[in-house]
Each structure stands twice: as structure tokens, then as C-alpha cells.
Amino acid sequence: MSNPKEAIKEKSMVIQKEMLANLFTELSNAKENGKKVVYTFVPGNLTELILAMDMLPVYPEINALQSGMRKKSGSYIKDAEKMGFSEDVCTYVKCDIGMMLNGNIGPTGEKLPEPDLLLLSYTGCFTFLKWFENLERLYPGVEIAMLHTPYQEDGVITEEQITYMVKQLKEDVIPKMEKVAGKKLDYDRLGKMLDNAAKAEDLWVKVLDTAKNRPSPIDSYFAGVYYMGPLNTAFRGTEEAVSYYEELLKEVTDRMNLGLCPVTPEGEMKEEKFRLVVEGPPNWTNFREFWKIFYDMGAVIVASTYTKVGGLYDQGFRHESGKPLESLAKYCMGCYTNLNLPQRVDLIEHYIKEFKADGFLINSIKSCNSFSAGQLLMMREVEQRCGIPVGFIESDLVDPRYFSYANIKNRLESYFQMLGQRKTILEQEEVNA
Amino acid sequence: MMKQAPERLTALLDECKTLAFDLNFTYAKQWKSKSKYRLLVGYLPIYVPREIIHAANGMPVGIIGVGDRKQIIKGDAYYQSYICHLPRGIIEMVLDTNLDTFDGFLFPSICDCVRNLSGMFKLAKKGKFSRYFDYPQNFEKHIGGTFYRELIETVIHDMFLINDMKITTQHLNDAIVLYNRNRELIEMIYNIRQEFPWRLSAVDTYHIIRAGMVINVEKHNEMLEEIVALIDNDFGEPMDNIRVVISGSFCEQPPIGMIKSIEMAGCYIVDDDFMLGSRWINGGINNTTQDPLNELVNSFLTQSAPSSAIYDVGNPKSARLVSQVRSRKADGVIFCAASFCDPALLDRPDLQKGCDDAGIAHINFQFHENTGQFKVIKEQAGTFSDSIKLWV
Numbered sequence: 001m002s003n004p005k006e007a008i009k010e011k012s013m014v015i016q017k018e019m020l021a022n023l024f025t026e027l028s029n030a031k032e033n034g035k036k037v038v039y040t041f042v043p044g045n046l047t048e049l050i051l052a053m054d055m056l057p058v059y060p061e062i063n064a065l066q067s068g069m070r071k072k073s074g075s076y077i078k079d080a081e082k083m084g085f086s087e088d089v090c091t092y093v094k095c096d097i098g099m100m101l102n103g104n105i106g107p108t109g110e111k112l113p114e115p116d117l118l119l120l121s122y123t124g125c126f127t128f129l130k131w132f133e134n135l136e137r138l139y140p141g142v143e144i145a146m147l148h149t150p151y152q153e154d155g156v157i158t159e160e161q162i163t164y165m166v167k168q169l170k171e172d173v174i175p176k177m178e179k180v181a182g183k184k185l186d187y188d189r190l191g192k193m194l195d196n197a198a199k200a201e202d203l204w205v206k207v208l209d210t211a212k213n214r215p216s217p218i219d220s221y222f223a224g225v226y227y228m229g230p231l232n233t234a235f236r237g238t239e240e241a242v243s244y245y246e247e248l249l250k251e252v253t254d255r256m257n258l259g260l261c262p263v264t265p266e267g268e269m270k271e272e273k274f275r276l277v278v279e280g281p282p283n284w285t286n287f288r289e290f291w292k293i294f295y296d297m298g299a300v301i302v303a304s305t306y307t308k309v310g311g312l313y314d315q316g317f318r319h320e321s322g323k324p325l326e327s328l329a330k331y332c333m334g335c336y337t338n339l340n341l342p343q344r345v346d347l348i349e350h351y352i353k354e355f356k357a358d359g360f361l362i363n364s365i366k367s368c369n370s371f372s373a374g375q376l377l378m379m380r381e382v383e384q385r386c387g388i389p390v391g392f393i394e395s396d397l398v399d400p401r402y403f404s405y406a407n408i409k410n411r412l413e414s415y416f417q418m419l420g421q422r423k424t425i426l427e428q429e430e431v432n433a
Numbered sequence: 434m435m436k437q438a439p440e441r442l443t444a445l446l447d448e449c450k451t452l453a454f455d456l457n458f459t460y461a462k463q464w465k466s467k468s469k470y471r472l473l474v475g476y477l478p479i480y481v482p483r484e485i486i487h488a489a490n491g492m493p494v495g496i497i498g499v500g501d502r503k504q505i506i507k508g509d510a511y512y513q514s515y516i517c518h519l520p521r522g523i524i525e526m527v528l529d530t531n532l533d534t535f536d537g538f539l540f541p542s543i544c545d546c547v548r549n550l551s552g553m554f555k556l557a558k559k560g561k562f563s564r565y566f567d568y569p570q571n572f573e574k575h576i577g578g579t580f581y582r583e584l585i586e587t588v589i590h591d592m593f594l595i596n597d598m599k600i601t602t603q604h605l606n607d608a609i610v611l612y613n614r615n616r617e618l619i620e621m622i623y624n625i626r627q628e629f630p631w632r633l634s635a636v637d638t639y640h641i642i643r644a645g646m647v648i649n650v651e652k653h654n655e656m657l658e659e660i661v662a663l664i665d666n667d668f669g670e671p672m673d674n675i676r677v678v679i680s681g682s683f684c685e686q687p688p689i690g691m692i693k694s695i696e697m698a699g700c701y702i703v704d705d706d707f708m709l710g711s712r713w714i715n716g717g718i719n720n721t722t723q724d725p726l727n728e729l730v731n732s733f734l735t736q737s738a739p740s741s742a743i744y745d746v747g748n749p750k751s752a753r754l755v756s757q758v759r760s761r762k763a764d765g766v767i768f769c770a771a772s773f774c775d776p777a778l779l780d781r782p783d784l785q786k787g788c789d790d791a792g793i794a795h796i797n798f799q800f801h802e803n804t805g806q807f808k809v810i811k812e813q814a815g816t817f818s819d820s821i822k823l824w825v
Contacts, residue, residue, distance in 0.1 A: 084782035086799070088515070088773045122570065122744075126544045129570065129744055130779035136746050137783055144746050146570060150580070151548060153565035164580040168571055340565070341552025366515045369775060373520070374549035376511050377556060394513060 010263055012248040016229055019244065021108060023056075023234050028110035030056055036180050039115040039135065043309045044123025044149050044332035048193040048237035048319070049174070053181035057234045058112060060131070064095040066107035068284030068398030076102060077399055090127045091367040091399040093134070100138060115142055117180040119173070123149040124309070124337030125370040145176040149332040155343050157333045165329035191321035193237030198320065201313040203245035204231055208314050210256045211302040212355055215272035217255035219262040221301035222291040225282060232310030237319075264295045273298030274419050277351045279305045279344075279378070280363040280371050283395035286403045290395075293409050297416045303351035305344065308336035315347070337370045345381045352386045359419050361391040366402050389422060391415035436668035438632070445660055446637050453643035454502050456526060460648050461494045462534045470596045475532060476539040477523075477547055478684040479742055480713040481566055482729045484612050485585055487650060488604035489592040494535070495646025497708065498522045501688045501803040511553070517773040518801040519685040520550045527559055536595050538563040539588065541710075543684060543742040544776050562591040570744040572734045582730045605725035611650045613717040618657035619645075620712070622664070623704060627761055630676070630701035631669040633660075635692050642708050643686075672699075675821045676763045679705035680754060680784060681770035681777040683740065687800050694807035695767065699818030703761045706740075713738050741776035750780060751787025758793050764821045767814065768797035794821055 009017075030037050036055040040046065042062065050057045067073040076098025077091055083101070085094050099105070106112040118139070120132040129146075136144050147168050150161040174185055207227060211220045218224070227248060235241040255262075261269035265288055276294075278301045283290050294301070311317060317334050320327040332338070339347070352360055360382050364372045376392070383390045393411050396402035452460060458473075465471045472491030476483075483493040499505070499522030507528045508521035526532050538560045540551035554563035567584065569577030589600055619642060626633055633641075641660060645653035677695070683706040696702060718732045719725075737743060739753035758766060766788055770777035781797065788795045796817045798810055 084785055086770075086778040086781065088799070089775055089778045093779065126542075126548065127775055127779065130741070130776060133745060134779065134783060137749075137786075146744055146746070148570035148577070148744075151542075151565055151567050153551060153567060160580065160583045164569070164571075164576065167576045167579075171573070171576060172571065340555065341549055342555050344552075345556065364513055366513075369516065369545035369549070369773075372513060373516050373546040374511075374553050376513070377553050381556060 010251055012244060012251055013226060015244055015247060016226065019230060019235060019240055024106055024108040024110055027056055027058065027106070027113055030113045036116040036182075037113045038117045038119050038177075038180075040119040041121055041123070041125075041128050042232050043125065043335040043337055044121040044147070045232070045236075045310070046119065046121055046147070046173075046328060047234060048190055048197060049177060049185070049328070050119070051234075051237055052190040052193055053177055053183060053185060055117070055177070055181055058115065059233055060096040060135075061092050062233060063099060063106060063112070064092040064398050065284045067095050067099055069287055070107065071285065071400070072099075073285060073398035074400045089367075090131070091397050093127060093131045095398045096131070097134065097138065114139055117177065118142055118144040119177070120144060120146045121149065121332060122147060123332045123335050124151075127370070143176055143180050145173045147173050147332070149338060152333060152339050152343065155340055157330055161333060162326055162329045165332065166325045169325045169328065187324065190324050194319040194321040194324055194327060196239060196242055197237045198318040200231055200236060200241045200245045201311070201318050203242070203249050204228070205314050207245065207249050207252050208303070208307075210252050213256050214275075214356070215259065215261045216275065216300050216302050217252050217260055217262060219264070219295075219301050220307060221278045221282065221304035222264075222287075222294065223262060224301070224304055224307040228307050228310060262295075262300055264291065266292070266295070269295050269298070269300065271298050272300050274359060274416060274423075275300055275302045275355065275357045277301070277303045277348060277355065277357045277360050278363060279348060279360070279375065281306045281309075281365050281368060281397060282363060283365075283403050284398050285396075285400040286405060289405055290403075290408070293412050297412070299416060302355040302357055305336055305348065311335055341374050341378060345378050345385075348378070348382050349385050352382070352388060357388065358423065359389045359391065359415070360386065361393070361415070364392060364394045366394065366396040367399065368397060389415070389418050435670045438668050439663050439666070442660065442663040445656055445663075446640065449637075449640040449644035449656065452647055453640045454500065455647060456499055456503055457531055458494055458534075458647055461492055464492055464649055465534060470598055472536045472592055472596055473534060474537045474539060474592070475535045475560075476566075476710075477541060477543075477550070478708075478710060479541055479543055479740060480568075480710040480737075481539045481541055482585060482733070483650070484605060484608040484729060485589055485600070486592070487608040487611065488600045489589060490596060490598045491536070491592060492649050495643070495708070495710065496523060496526075496532070496538075497643070497646065498686055498802045499526065500686060501690070501805065505803070515773055517546055517685055517771050518803060519771070520546055522802065523550065524553070527554075527557065532559065536561050537591055539566045540564070541566045541742070542568050544774070547684070561595050564588060564591065568733065574731070574734060578730050578734055581733060582726060585726060585729065602723055602725060605729075606720045606722075609718050609720040609725055609728065611654065613720065614654055615645065615650050615657065616712060616714060617717070618654060618661055621661045622657070625661070625664050627703050629664075629667075629669075629671075630674070630703055631671050632664045635696050635702035635705070636689055639689065639692055639707055642711055645711060646708065673822070674699045674701045675765060675818045676701045676703045676761070678703065678754070678758050678761060678763045678766050679707070679769050680766055681768050681774070681781065682707050683709040683777070684774060685771035685802050687769060687771075688802060688804050690807050691800055691804060691810060694811040695814045698811045698814035699822075700767070700814050703763050704757055709738060709740060713740075741780045749783070749787070751784050754784055755787055755791040755793065758788075758791075765794035765796075765817065767817070768795060770797070770799055772799045772801055
């Protein structure tokens with residue numbers, strides 16, 4: 001395995017990098033500037049509420065994945081295990097706690113401020129609850145607000161569930177946020193942010209839709225995780241995010257009009273051989289090597305479920321300023337991991353058909369039961385319904401001990417061979433017909 | 434001379450042992466076969482308000498895994514190696530048609546594995562209903578309470594659609610009486626064992642409680658009444674054992690051999706969280722009101738046992754564990770969680786810290802429900818027992 005070269009970056013990536021750098025600088029100066037800091041999660045995040053009260057969000061999952069990409073997660077995880085966390089449990093949690101034990105140095109090398117509020121928007125992952133229970137003890141005296149997001153167990157969002165969430169927001173979560181922020185929530189300001197969010201969401205969906213083109217100008221998984229960043233984290237609801245997605249859409253549309261394939265860290269892909277739908281998060285510790293296996297084989301991910309953990313905008317959801325709290329409630333309940341298994345299978349089937357995929361692949365993550373439990377049955381269902389080759393690989397989020405490059409490469413190569421043979425047979429059949 | 438256990442107790446314990454691990458649920462199926470209006474509703478760990486099922490002319494049946502009593506072949510094909518063992522056994526039972534007579538299934542909110550198993554049941558179209566029982570994590574009566582009541586009403590409606598039986602206030606109050614008594618009798622057993630743990634082994638206690646999950650509550654109460662009366666008499670002989678509380682086995686259950694090994698290693702298990710659902714509500718529920726559903730809701734909000742499935746900020750489990758150890762006069766805690774059990778294992782560091790701060794000794798094991806080797810566990814538990822006896 002050769003050392004990766006310096007990644008080639010598009011303009012939108014440079015913009016995003018600047019946005020993030022500014023955020024982390026702001027975070028490192030937060031205490032001096034009297035800014036309150038809120039730790040919260042990506043799925044079901046309430047970024048507009050946080051920003052509307054002039055607080056700064058920190059996303060421990062993002063810190064963990066950044067630590068994974070920067071090869072720091074291994075030692076953080078071991079430190080958390082020394083503290084008593086089992087090898088078996090979520091490595092995001094352990095990485096985050098390990099990072100905290102090592103001075104809470106963020107991805108830019110600056111120290112992250114301690115939280116003034118832990119905002120537990122408990123959406124689609126039971127471990128979130130345990131994670132923040134632990135943080136609450138590690139930051140004694142910190143304010144904590146819990147928003148219980150009911151699971152879409154029946155495949156629908158009910159009025160009762162919305163009422164339950166709105167009541168929690170009104171009577172518990174927002175008052176706690178106001179107490180920490182030292183100011184009342186300005187609903188006009190929140191409304192403007194939700195309008196901005198909807199604009200960015202429209203643009204994001206247009207970006208995702210370009211993958212229906214052949215060749216796809218984007219990789220909806222490996223590049224998708226970068227593209228979704230501003231919308232899923234600290235920038236949703238801001239003008240900056242809208243500008244970012246305008247630029248991104250322009251770039252992607254230009255590429256599409258020129259009939260170009262996606263840009264990879266090593267430049268532009270020359271040929272799209274296979275179109276795949278992928279389920280599950282990527283591995284972060286070896287992200288570039290992992291991606292390279294795909295682009296070296298001409299495989300493009302045209303749709304992925306992971307890029308929907310922060311919201312299913314492509315299925316029509318938009319934040320609305322008219323009924324802000326109801327809208328936030330629906331947003332939380334609509335995130336991908338809050339869907340039940342039949343809904344997840346339906347969505348994957350829809351992607352395979354809509355994006356004309358040649359294959360379906362699951363990257364099953366050891367750490368993430370919310371995604372992983374049940375995936376083997378989902379795979380069978382998808383195979384049965386769509387009649388396309390399915391593949392299954394295993395890795396982890398940020399624990400380098402669970403990424404076996406040779407094993408994954410071997411499996412993927414076999415899978416691509418299978419896809420190639422099938423393609424040849426289908427082409428032959430077409431000629432014969 | 435040491436007094437022997439009464440013969441009647443031995444017979445009852447044998448019956449419980451057979452019932453507890455009848456993975457064909459023969460008793461429950463026979464019970465159902467006596468009327469077309471009777472329902473069987475299976476539930477997974479940890480807690481569901483069984484009263485509502487009883488009131489709807491149903492029998493709640495605990496589905497808490499296959500232990501080491503069933504070889505898992507097909508179930509393994511549905512799960513990756515890093516998922517806990519419990520759902521594999523349940524899928525194996527589904528595929529072997531053990532659960533075919535069941536009308537419905539409830540999957541309490543406890544972790545993502547159980548949550549997603551509810552979806553697998555939906556995909557496989559098992560039962561006339563299968564429902565993720567998403568109990569509230571907000572404990573304000575008008576917020577979480579209202580939501581919980583709606584959840585219970587949905588399940589009541591599910592059952593009504595099957596047998597057309599409308600639950601009355603009287604039905605529900607009667608069921609509350611029965612389950613109040615059930616929990617009271619179980620508590621009596623634990624209280625007697627606290628004073629005289631040699632009268633009833635932890636394994637026997639386990640069989641007694643587990644049997645209650647697969648038979649009707651009336652029959653279980655009859656058995657419990659007899660058992661309580663029998664163990665209230667003096668027999669057996671105390672051993673030089675330490676007294677421990679087991680924590681972390683509330684979902685996937687440890688194999689019987691493991692419980693036995695811990696006791697044989699010199700540890701009386703004076704409290705545990707095995708089958709916590711049967712002991713979930715602390716104290717009785719009011720059975721005299723015109724709104725018994727409201728009483729069930731309130732009992733969940735205010736009388737729930739400490740559990741890894743419940744958001745505990747403001748009422749931390751570590752403090753509650755320490756208080757349990759003190760009230761049971763235990764010498765230490767054995768943290769005994771199933772491998773890959775996120776709720777138990779993510780709670781463990783804080784619980785251990787709580788014990789450290791309170792000066793309570795502890796050790797920890799991990800297990801699968803079908804773990805077959807107990808030598809290391811026995812040695813560890815033995816060393817733990819010896820260290821406490823020698824040094825504490």
C-alpha cells in the first residue's frame with residue numbers, strides 16, 4: 001500500500017475547510033468571548049436552536065471521526081478502555097472520552113472548550129443516551145437537556161409523537177437552553193434560520209440527484225460525507241451553508257454537463273464501471289485507502305444511506321418556519337437511523353431502482369448496532385426484491401484494530417469480479433435479444 | 434443434624450426448572466388452546482406492563498433467549514459476530530416455529546439490537562402485531578406520561594383487533610392485584626434469601642422467577658405462595674460465603690452453569706438483575722381507582738427499578754446500586770454483562786466508580802448465554818470471595 005498523495009480539492013471543499021477552521025477558532029476562543037458551548041449529536045441535531053441563541057455547537061461524533069482520520073483514535077480508545085469501557089462497545093464513545101482524557105484537543109490542534117450544555121437529542125441510536133450519561137458525570141455540574149425522539153416503529157410519524165416532542169422542546173429543552181444562553185429564544189430569528197435550512201436542503205437534494213446521471217459526477221458516499229458536512233453540523237440555518245451548497249451544486253452541475261466522473265483524492269475518475277448503493281457508515285481510520293479500492297475498480301457510489309443520518313431531505317422533508325417546533329420534531333424523527341427496518345429496506349430498494357445501481361453493498365460497522373443489527377436480513381430482502389448482486393464487508397468507525405485492508409480488498413475484488421461477469425452476461429443477452 | 438429441604442419444595446423447584454427452559458412454551462400454548470379468545474403476547478427484556486395483556490384475556494410470555502438449551506445454527510446466519518447472542522436464539526426459535534402460536538410481540542426499548550429485532554419480526558411478518566415498545570425517557574406526567582399512555586393504548590388496541598375483548602376497569606384492576614402480589618411474593622423470596630441464602634440457591638431462585646414468565650400469573654402466584662411458606666422454615670446449613678449483588682444481566686441471561694459456579698466459588702447471590710422485568714415496579718400499584726391505566730403509567734414514571742434502559746440523570750444508577758448493596762448487606766458486586774451488551778457495558782465504568790467511591794469491592798465478567806466454560810469464572814469469583822473474607 002503506497003502512501004496517499006496530497007488530496008486534490010475542489011473549490012467547495014476549500015470553502016468548507018475555511019468554514020470549519022473558523023468554527024474551531026471560534027470554539028477555542030469561546031470562553032474568552034463569553035460564548036456558551038453545546039455538545040450535541042448529528043442525527044436529530046437542533047443546530048438552528050443552538051445558533052438562534054448565539055451558542056456554539058460541538059459534535060462529539062465529528063470529533064471522533066476526525067480523530068479517526070488523523071490516526072489518533074486508536075490511542076484514545078485504549079485510554080477509555082483502561083478506564084473500564086469494554087472492547088465491545090461503541091468506539092465513537094470511547095474515542096470521545098479518550099480525547100477528553102487527553103486534554104480535549106480538537107481536530108485543528110486547538111483545545112475544545114468544555115460544554116456549558118449537553119443537548120442529548122436522542123435520535124435513532126440508544127448509545128447516545130449512554131454516551132451523554134457518561135459525559136454528564138465526566139463534566140460534573142454541567143446542564144443537560146434530553147430530547148427523546150420516538151422511533152418510527154410503525155413506519156410513520158404520528159401526531160402523538162409530534163406532540164410529545166414539541167412538549168419536551170417547549171417545556172424542558174428550550175427553557176434549559178435559554179437558561180444556559182442567558183437569553184430567550186427569538187422565534188423570528190429561528191424562523192429565518194429554518195428558511196435558510198430549507199434553501200440549503202433544496203440545493204443538497206439537487207446535488208444528490210445528479211448521481212442519477214450516467215456517469216455520475218459525484219460519489220454519494222465517499223465524497224458525500226464531505227458534502228453533507230455543513231448541513232449536518234454547525235452551519236445548517238446559516239447563509240454560509242446556503243452559499244456553500246450553491247457553489248457545490250454549480251461545480252457538480254458543471255461536471256455533469258461535461259460528462260465527467262467524480263473527483264477523488266487522486267484526481268478525476270476516468271471511467272464509471274459500476275454503480276453501487278451502499279448501506280452503513282464508512283470506516284474513518286483508513287478512509288482514503290478504503291475509497292481508493294472503489295475508485296481503482298471504477299466503482300461509484302450513486303446513493304448511500306449514511307448520508308441520510310442527518311436527515312432524509314431527498315424524500316421530501318424540509319425545515320419549515322411556519323411551525324418551527326413541529327418541524328424540528330419531524331426532522332428528528334425522520335433521520336435514517338430512526339426508520340424501522342422495513343422502511344430502510346424500502347428506501348434502499350428505491351435508491352437501487354432510481355439510481356439504476358448495478359449492486360448493493362453493506363459496510364457493516366462493529367461499533368454501530370443501530371445500523372448493523374438486522375443488516376443481514378435487510379441484505380437478503382434487497383437481493384430478493386431487486387435481483388442484483390449484494391456484497392457485505394465489515395469494519396469499524398474509528399477503531400483501527402477492526403480495519404483489515406487485505407481482507408476488505410479481497411472481498412471487494414471478488415465482488416467487483418462478480419459485478420463484471422454479470423454485466424458481461426447482461427450485455428450479451430441484450431445483443432442476443 | 435442439618436435439616437433437609439422439604440420434599441414439596443423440591444417438587445416445586447423441579448417443576449419450575451422444567452417450565453423455565455421449556456423453549457416450546459408448552460404450558461402457555463396449552464393455556465391458549467382452551468379458548469379462541471385467549472392471546473399469547475411474547476415480550477423481550479426488560480419490562481412491559483403485563484397487566485394490560487392479562488386484562489385483555491392474554492398471557493404475557495417472556496422471551497428471554499435460549500440460553501445453552503438450543504443449538505444456534507440458522508440464527509447465526511442473521512447476525513454478525515459482534516452482535517450479542519440473545520437475538521440469534523430468538524431468530525432460531527422463530528425459524529423453528531417455536532413462536533408460531535403467539536399472537537403478538539413486544540420489544541421494549543432497551544437497545545438498538547432489540548429495536549432492530551422488532552423490525553426483523555415486521556419484515557418476516559411474525560405475529561398479528563409486533564411492536565417496538567418505546568417507553569418514554571421523559572418522566573413528567575403530562576409529557577412522558579401522556580406519551581406512555583398512548584403507547585399502552587395502542588397495544589391494547591392491537592390486542593382488541595385480535596380477540597375483540599374490551600378491557601374494563603375491573604379487568605385491569607384485577608390484573609394489577611395479581612401482579613402486585615406476584616412482585617410482592619418475589620420480593621419476599623429475596624428478603625428471606627437475604628437472611629438465609631442457603632435455604633434456596635440462586636439457581637433455584639432463578640428457575641422460580643423465570644418459570645413465572647411462561648405461565649399465567651395466577652398459577653405462578655400459587656407456586657410462589659407455597660415456596661415462600663416453605664422457605665420461611667429453617668433448613669439447610671449456612672456456609673462461609675460472601676454475599677454479592679450481580680449487576681448487568683438484565684437482558685441476555687447468563688447460563689445456569691455460570692450462576693452455579695459463582696455460588697460454588699463461595700458467593701451467595703443476595704440480589705441480581707436477572708429477569709428484572711418481573712421486579713421492575715418497586716412497591717404496589719393502586720388497584721382501587723377508576724383509571725387503572727393512569728396508575729400503570731404513574732408506576733412506570735415513579736416506581737421503576739434502576740435500569741440501563743432508562744435515562745438516569747438526576748437519579749443515577751450508581752447511587753442506587755450502592756444503596757442496594759447496603760440494604761442487602763452485601764460484601765461486593767459482580768458486574769456480569771453479556772458480551773456486546775451496550776447498555777450494561779457503557780454503564781459499567783460509572784457503576785464501578787460508584788462502588789469504588791463507596792468502598793465496595795467488585796469484579797467483572799462477560800458472558801454469552803451459551804458460554805460453556807466456567808473454570809476461569811469460578812476461579813475469579815473464588816479469589817474475589819477469598820479476598821473479601823481475608824481482607825475486608
